[in-house]
Amino acid sequence: MLKDTGDTRCGYVALIGATNAGKSTLLNQLVGAKIAIVTPKVQTTRARVTAIAIEGKSQIIFVDTPGIFKPSRRLEKAMVDAAWTGAQDADKVALIIDAVKGITKDVQRIIDGLKKYGRRAHVILNKIDIIKRDTLLGLTQALSEQEIFDDTFMVSALNGDGVDDLRRALAQQMPVGPWLYP
Incomplete structure (x- = not known):
């Protein structure tokens, strides 16, 4: 158990996105274990999944949320509401x-929705291993114009490219405090 020596960090990171963006695959890469179900079927994650990663003196508690989309049924609305609550x-x-x-x-x-709730976010561009560089640069520019993103990370959740850098960056941004799960 790591004692709180004043330099430990601990916090929650909500992973949000549209259905099949790769949230669960990314979560599994971030924590180094198959925690979340990964399938090509949309809306596989129906409730929040929590997983913990340790990076140096930081404990990051990831919350994998259901995909956010325009709901048409009550169950879908509950799933989307759960995602926004996590965020x-x-x-x-x-x-x-x-x-x-x-x-x-x-x-x-x-x-x-992020703008409405006054939430800034990191943007994580996934599947960079199968996209042309020019397309990726154009997407990055369009997202920066939204003016709600603190950082942009480019990853391939499937093969792990960029995931270690993302985890290290998030670890440094967690609030100073004791670990919640020793």
């Missing part, structure tokens, strides 16, 4: 975007 309760919010699909209607709806 509101977290110390940091990370919006995972499928870089191949770009800014879809669902992604724009999420960005608008």
